[in-house]
Amino acid sequence: MKVKEFDALIVGGGLSGLAAGLELSREWNVALLSKVNPVRSHSGAAQGGINAALGNHPDGREDTPERHAFDTVKGSDYLADQDVVMFMCKEAPKIVIEFESMGAPFSRFEDGKIAQRPFGGAGFPRTCYAADRTGHALLHTLYEQCIRQGVIFYDEFFLIDLITIENRVVGLIALDIASGNLEILRAPYVILATGGFGRIYRASTNALICTGDGVGASFRAGVPMQDCEFVQFHPTCLYGSDILMSEGARGEGGLLFNNKNERFMLKIAPEAKELAPRDIVARAITTEINEGRGFEDAFIHLDLTHLGAKRIKERLPGIRDIAIDFAGVDSIEKPIPVHAGHHYSMGGIGTKYEGDFCETSLNGLWAVGENACVSVHGANRLGGNSLLETSVFGRYIDENF
Template sequence: MDFIYCDVVVVGSGLAGLRAAIAAAESKPDLEVCVVTKVSGPRSHSIAAEGGMAGVLYPEKTGDSAELHAYDTVKGGDFLVDQDAALMLAQEAPKEIFYLEKLGVPWNRDADGRIALRLFGGMSKPRTAFARDKTGFFVMSALYRAARSLPIKFYEEHLVTKLFIKRGQFAGLIALDLRRGELRLFRAKAGVIATGGGGRMFKLTTMGFANTGEMWGIALREGIALKDMEFVQWHPTALVPSGILISEAARAEGAYLVNKLGERFMARYAPQRMELAPRDVVARAIATECMAGRGFIHEESKMCYVGLDLRHIDPQRMKERLPLLMEVVRTYAGLDPTKDLIPVAPAVHYFMGGIHTDLHGRVLDANGRWIIGLWAAGEAASVSVHGANRLGSNSLAECAVWGRLTGIQAAEFASSTQQPPALDLEAKTVYGAEERRIFDKLLHRESGGISLGQVKSAIQEALHSGAGIFRHKSTIEEALTKVTRTAAKVMQVNVHDVGRTYNMELKELLELDGAVLAAQVILMGAYFRQESRGSHYRLDHPSRDDSRWLVHTIAYRYGDGVVLKWEPVRILKWPPEVRSY
């Protein structure tokens, strides 16, 4: 048995994970801080973030305020946002932008030398700091350098397969070392989950191949609750047919959306904000244009799309502020954005839901009890700061803010806990059971079974139809039935590669084993929420219903099944109002 001790273990090495590890190491330098991640180097999906990070930096110049930022966030989330979380985000985000500046992030500057700010969708004022359209690359590079300069131990290419929770308290985790093909047991006093989203559960997504969502299923199986999983954000502008993100920064710089008739069709859906309406509004508008026959059709994929028009924007400004967009479009579509329309369509981009946490990021069970010693941050968590729809550039702010807050808390907890977790009989038993599950039941299966690709494709098709931009009871029912039946087949998948070292087939199967449970929760939440709110739009219930559904969906494991319950939204300042743009 390979046994490793950490005072604080962080799962995930994206923005939230690195920020948590740095905060823990800086606040308590004497602690053993470990980062366990299934990717290598700074290759988590945060590196692909383009648009920027929201924060009120110069209120005297812009007329902005933390309260206005919080209000925009609450309204953008269709009033499902816990308002204390929105206020905390708005108050803490500027500190993170300036902290990252000290680490070397080259934020774009205005003529007066101040950090430049973009106006993003659903925002009342320009408050998005950016580093061209490669913000994630610069932020992740700076954080990774900082983390490597601290006494933080990295365990890269380690896929977490099980959380070890002992009588309501976090005690460690088990991870598969992909390089060696062996399990490792990490014992820890405190942990932070920061594993990101699960876009690869869907057919078309802007997310990278590491975003498979298995941690939600792993957490659910250990008594942790999930919250608001039915709220899945479709980004309006993904490149057709690849799904590569075309950043909201393009629309922030003045790009238009046009249909095949040449109309700026957003005038029909959000006449005040046009292309800078919130993402759920814009995504539904594009889908509606396609359903009405006003979209273009991609010849090879037969996908319907609209055009993103940047031809009126000064080419020099595009080179300075949107260099990645120009490179991506030329490389993957063979088009010149200064001369051609860019073909775009909505794709899955972000999960507003995630692991159920309180305001401080502490992981909760279905009864609201803290899983002692465990926190979650970033997209993996649901602190309820995004509600039913996230505003662009709030995600990087959320990852940085709650990454820091959870890292500090985890370090404080570990520092105050005197006795290090021992390698006891219970830990050995849990490790042995996991070893048998993976290497005996999954890897060394007899010939036969079904293919991994078939199972994965079935899940993706079901979520695409049942949890898409437009939903209906009948399609959700069909999708839920398909996912439930498919879940039973995961253990019948035949792994052809029986080797242990870098067994990518086994890795994908373990990811799918966790993700299929998360897929069920997404569809169950969508089925029971009989209203339309934010990213959740029910054709058979097209109106928002605050009298019944101003509540969070809480999902938890009960026996072999999943049960839902609902909790009220925390409303402090802003009662629900008509959401118009």
């Protein structure tokens, strides 16, 4: 078996893997393997947006990284690691401006600034977006940059296991899916960026590829997992297929109604209403259904009709298409049937070993993105903070090797 040698190996071609690839390939010989073509990674499904305290909203209110950090820590039920949260929130404006300068097609306000919409748990319109296809836009932007910079890609290579000697990772075994051959790739550093593991749930917004392979491989190599008990349920999954109806829909003004035509969030969260944190809205929806106030005992209504055709087509075109294709409902004319479902696992590969944000207890093994638990989300992630996490910590790897 021919062994391929590199300075570092990255497993995963989603936003976190590509961000790490772009940084490390500036000086190192880096290979990135992914079980699907990188632009098919699950990051491409992210709809709503990425958080940064740019303070662009025309209402003129000032936003700051400190406010972003406060909302993140509060949303996490005070269980996030505050030093990591502060670091992420301070980096956020820089990250978004960098994406903009790489050509990411962000939606804009009238004055030309990057548009920002309100998301749950944030006291401010802080979520930057590219219509309701933000992940797709950012993923393609980073992929282009990685190609330009000469990252070596192994597409459709499947990580089987890590190779370790004593307490050090020295490479990995991968299956080349096209040929069926097993390959050994060696490097003194391996970065796991293999995404989430939502597919352990029956009803999940996650793609079929989100099977937690990297988490499994690192666990088998002796790395402990962290925060596994913290699982996020998204309030609005499309009834029948569990496809996500982005929080951006409520950020744009979408309302939730039960079968008595009541806006039940008015009594559950009188201030934040439909934009309360996800755990609160998901619990409220499930309670309405369980107590007989749902439709067909299975869903409640997400109503966008009052937003009007122009705004829906401009700001939520993907949501409209998905509801038409998978539920036969045109959101311009009728409310969308939704219920809560698994969306995100806050836990993952335990990092922050000996103080470094992304380093694990196995020498040479790092973890970034959704498969890692750098602990910025605590018990509950705020919408828009995950795309941010992937991009911030993917890049951070380079500064700390």
